[in-house]
Amino acid sequence: MKRFAQLFSTIDQSTKTNAKVAALADYFQHAPDTDRLWTIALFSGRRPKRAVTTTKLREWAAERAAIPLWLFEESYAIVGDLAETIALVLPPNTPQDDRSLSAWIAALREIYTQDEDARKTFVLSAWDQLGGAERFIFNKLITGGFRVGVSQKLMTRALARATDKPEAELAHRLMGNWHPDDTTWHALVEAEDASADASRPYPFYLAYGLEDTAQHLGDTADWRAEWKWDGIRGQLILRDGQYFVWSRGEELMTDRFPELARAVDYLPQGTVLDGELLVWPSDQPVPSSFNALQSRIGRKTVPKKLLTEAPVVLHAYDLLEWQGQDMRNTPFAMRRKLLESACADLPADAPVRLSPQLGFDTWDDLAALRKSARNAQAEGVMLKRADSPYLAGRKKGDWWKWKLDPLTIDAVMIYAQSGSGRRANLFTDFTFAVWNGNELVPFTKAYSGLTDAEFRQITAWVRKNTVERFGPVRKVTPHHVFEIAFEGIQRSPRHKSGVALRFPRMLRWRQDKPLQEANSLADLEELLRIYG
Amino acid sequence: MTKAPVLSFTENGIYCAAGDFYIDPWRPVDRALITHGHSDHARWGMGRYLATHAALPVMRHRLGDITAEGIAYGEVRRIGGADVSFHPAGHVPGSAQIRVEVQGEVWVASGDYKVVNDGLSEAFTPIKCHHFITESTFGLPVFRWEDQATVAAQINGWWAGCAAEGKTAFLGAYALGKAQRLLTMLDPAIGPILTHTATENTNQVMRDQGISLPDTILAKADLKPKDHPGAIVLAPPSALGSAWAKKFGPQETAFASGWMAIRGVRRRRAGDRGFIISDHADWDGLLSAIKETEAENIYVTHGYTDIFSRYLKINGWNAQVVPTQFEGETLDKDVSE
Numbered sequence: 001m002k003r004f005a006q007l008f009s010t011i012d013q014s015t016k017t018n019a020k021v022a023a024l025a026d027y028f029q030h031a032p033d034t035d036r037l038w039t040i041a042l043f044s045g046r047r048p049k050r051a052v053t054t055t056k057l058r059e060w061a062a063e064r065a066a067i068p069l070w071l072f073e074e075s076y077a078i079v080g081d082l083a084e085t086i087a088l089v090l091p092p093n094t095p096q097d098d099r100s101l102s103a104w105i106a107a108l109r110e111i112y113t114q115d116e117d118a119r120k121t122f123v124l125s126a127w128d129q130l131g132g133a134e135r136f137i138f139n140k141l142i143t144g145g146f147r148v149g150v151s152q153k154l155m156t157r158a159l160a161r162a163t164d165k166p167e168a169e170l171a172h173r174l175m176g177n178w179h180p181d182d183t184t185w186h187a188l189v190e191a192e193d194a195s196a197d198a199s200r201p202y203p204f205y206l207a208y209g210l211e212d213t214a215q216h217l218g219d220t221a222d223w224r225a226e227w228k229w230d231g232i233r234g235q236l237i238l239r240d241g242q243y244f245v246w247s248r249g250e251e252l253m254t255d256r257f258p259e260l261a262r263a264v265d266y267l268p269q270g271t272v273l274d275g276e277l278l279v280w281p282s283d284q285p286v287p288s289s290f291n292a293l294q295s296r297i298g299r300k301t302v303p304k305k306l307l308t309e310a311p312v313v314l315h316a317y318d319l320l321e322w323q324g325q326d327m328r329n330t331p332f333a334m335r336r337k338l339l340e341s342a343c344a345d346l347p348a349d350a351p352v353r354l355s356p357q358l359g360f361d362t363w364d365d366l367a368a369l370r371k372s373a374r375n376a377q378a379e380g381v382m383l384k385r386a387d388s389p390y391l392a393g394r395k396k397g398d399w400w401k402w403k404l405d406p407l408t409i410d411a412v413m414i415y416a417q418s419g420s421g422r423r424a425n426l427f428t429d430f431t432f433a434v435w436n437g438n439e440l441v442p443f444t445k446a447y448s449g450l451t452d453a454e455f456r457q458i459t460a461w462v463r464k465n466t467v468e469r470f471g472p473v474r475k476v477t478p479h480h481v482f483e484i485a486f487e488g489i490q491r492s493p494r495h496k497s498g499v500a501l502r503f504p505r506m507l508r509w510r511q512d513k514p515l516q517e518a519n520s521l522a523d524l525e526e527l528l529r530i531y532g
Numbered sequence: 533m534t535k536a537p538v539l540s541f542t543e544n545g546i547y548c549a550a551g552d553f554y555i556d557p558w559r560p561v562d563r564a565l566i567t568h569g570h571s572d573h574a575r576w577g578m579g580r581y582l583a584t585h586a587a588l589p590v591m592r593h594r595l596g597d598i599t600a601e602g603i604a605y606g607e608v609r610r611i612g613g614a615d616v617s618f619h620p621a622g623h624v625p626g627s628a629q630i631r632v633e634v635q636g637e638v639w640v641a642s643g644d645y646k647v648v649n650d651g652l653s654e655a656f657t658p659i660k661c662h663h664f665i666t667e668s669t670f671g672l673p674v675f676r677w678e679d680q681a682t683v684a685a686q687i688n689g690w691w692a693g694c695a696a697e698g699k700t701a702f703l704g705a706y707a708l709g710k711a712q713r714l715l716t717m718l719d720p721a722i723g724p725i726l727t728h729t730a731t732e733n734t735n736q737v738m739r740d741q742g743i744s745l746p747d748t749i750l751a752k753a754d755l756k757p758k759d760h761p762g763a764i765v766l767a768p769p770s771a772l773g774s775a776w777a778k779k780f781g782p783q784e785t786a787f788a789s790g791w792m793a794i795r796g797v798r799r800r801r802a803g804d805r806g807f808i809i810s811d812h813a814d815w816d817g818l819l820s821a822i823k824e825t826e827a828e829n830i831y832v833t834h835g836y837t838d839i840f841s842r843y844l845k846i847n848g849w850n851a852q853v854v855p856t857q858f859e860g861e862t863l864d865k866d867v868s869e
Contacts, residue, residue: 012795013805067673068846074839075674084795088674421796425862452800464857471838 080421567643624709
């Protein structure tokens with residue numbers, strides 16, 4: 001595990017992409033097959049089957065560190081990472097182990113069938129044998145989530161350097177449902193025949209955001225526009241008589257959307273669609289808000305009632321595979337024509353619909369359409385160049401998202417709480433209020449949008465202006481006004497103020513604005529009336 | 533009738549009624565006893581200052597023309613009805629815990645402290661008392677410092693690596709205390725040691741008072757980085773990545789702080805590397821210091837006060853949280869610090 005720990009530390013310590021790629025490429029060239037296979041797996045969010053619950057891990061770690069469990073939990077809340085907290089509280093030791101990464105993973109697999117006592121013995125002895133960095137990695141093997149600043153892009157670049165294969169091909173090979181237990185380095189990375197299992201998705205093409213104007217994009221005739229829906233991006237795969245639904249986060253979500261099963265009745269096999277998953281009851285002119293979709297995302301199985309109340313439909317906007325052929329190099333306008341003909345005969349109650357294109361002649365036309373996006377329950381417009389191929393990952397030039405300006409309100413900070421992990425010694429989580437007469441009514445929390453320097457500045461201020469403490473939360477003197485931006489507003493009986501905001505964040509610290517000039521509850525009600 | 537406590541916690545800071553003085557006050561008062569020269573403890577505007585002989589030069593350098601008197605470690609001074617003495621806190625050169633005795637009752641205000649000997653500051657001395665005021669900057673069991681030699685090897689290894697690649701190594705650290713401690717840990721055989729003005733000013737003050745530090749070169753605006761290949765530059769954290777730093781060309785940056793123990797903070801703030809080293813006590817250090825005082829009453833100030841005092845209470849101490857304006861160790865002090 002030392003070699004992997006070394007790789008991990010190098011990547012973790014570096015802020016430079018080239019250094020990370022070089023370290024990874026070197027590892028991919030020299031590590032044993034099973035280790036490098038597992039390394040790809042771990043860095044792309046796969047992990048060994050969990051052999052120990054996190055509850056047990058916490059208990060055992062507190063016991064080994066000779067501290068009470070509550071103190072462990074408090075420490076965890078501040079460190080923000082369970083594997084790391086455990087590694088930090090365990091007593092220092094003299095490491096004496098040279099088993100490889102995959103040997104440790106195999107050992108973890110073995111305890112899976114054993115009773116709790118045996119698992120505990122195994123974990124405690126692993127902690128005794130492994131040094132600091134390896135302890136952390138061992139814990140991560142159990143808890144999962146190697147967030148280490150290695151994007152899929154960076155990993156495929158390193159793999160390309162190590163194997164001399166094109167990045168795009170490697171990106172596709174690494175997609176989908178594979179697991180190190182069922183494949184080999186050779187089959188995944190090297191084998192000539194990459195016709196993998198039927199569920200393998202294509203890498204998603206992601207757009208960059210457009211600021212202010214689209215004028216500089218040239219002739220409008222070269223572009224196609226459509227709504228930017230406020231749902232979740234999904235890829236629907238119809239192959240071998242089966243269907244698969246993948247999220248953009250590369251999560252297989254087929255079981256969560258059973259209504260999409262009927263797609264196989266209407267569309268031919270060998271079809272892959274890119275589109276937006278939306279809750280959209282057939283009697284409504286526009287989709288339901290994102291909140292409705294949230295009730296579906298969290299569930300692995302869906303009760304019948306919810307299927308009726310919040311039916312999910314895929315709004316298709318691209319065709320990636322047709323009649324078993326990879327269509328990604330065909331120009332978008334052609335793919336769109338094929339998509340339209342494929343969707344032409346779909347009945348109104350089919351779980352797949354064609355996402356309409358927006359007609360526009362001038363950029364001003366499109367700007368006006370964008371302004372009306374909220375009426376369509378969309379969050380802006382998408383622009384796609386008519387002759388663009390379907391690329392992998394976030395690329396500049398051919399696709400743009402042009403989002404609505406957010407709604408904003410000026411609010412007063414009244415509570416502050418320190419963050420965890422990256423933000424462990426900073427106050428970063430704030431509660432904001434608006435005026436109701438002479439009273440300040442809290443209505444939202446926000447914890448992003450400021451620069452590090454601003455967070456440091458506000459942290460120093462909070463330390464000196466704490467009025468009262470409630471555990472980790474500090475009540476502060478009402479003084480600072482922030483412009484809060486958000487994407488939507490809804491009535492919510494669960495919130496004191498009666499409203500819930502979508503994606504609230506701090507847009508600006510209004511140091512120029514006196515406290516009294518913050519907005520009021522009446523202003524919030526007005527926004528609710530217009531946009532709610 | 534209950535008698536007034538020897539030390540009480542007021543809006544101005546820690547107050548001794550028997551001697552009518554304050555310890556590290558944060559508002560102007562007539563008489564201030566100062567534990568050490570960091571800006572959250574030694575503030576401007578006091579009528580009279582009393583501090584250790586070793587702490588005074590830095591205080592005068594930072595606060596300018598002040599009315600101040602020095603005192604030796606261990607020397608007992610009668611102030612009103614209180615007997616006062618200063619004892620090494622091990623935090624930075626000249627730093628002290630202040631012992632106050634009134635009618636046989638002993639209180640110790642420890643300011644900032646660390647229990648390990650860094651070879652530069654006067655080594656921490658435990659003082660028996662009835663009431664102990666402790667900081668808790670790193671009062672969580674996740675904070676456990678490695679010994680200084682291990683960290684020195686890490687820093688020198690990194691510096692040598694930078695030098696070999698033709699890069700300048702920038703190490704961010706407090707100008708007072710941490711920077712000088714790091715100086716003593718660096719291996720001058722690797723290359724020249726350059727300093728930022730804020731760091732060098734403090735170095736000079738310490739050299740003038742007889743503290744021995746390795747040779748350094750002040751990195752003035754007209755310094756030519758090419759003349760100093762393989763250099764390390766010691767600078768306050770805020771100077772890293774500045775226009776001044778950029779003119780050194782290819783470089784790596786690192787921070788030296790106890791906060792670097794947390795991976796998330798390291799990733800947020802560390803630049804290329806983070807070294808875990810602090811002039812505050814770690815978890816084990818805090819607990820051992822408290823045990824050695826044999827005090828029953830513990831007042832927990834700046835840091836993880838709630839968690840640390842809860843732990844002390846469960847383990848039999850009479851502990852309480854005391855609000856203060858002390859800041860402990862932050863990553864975010866300005867050049868002035």
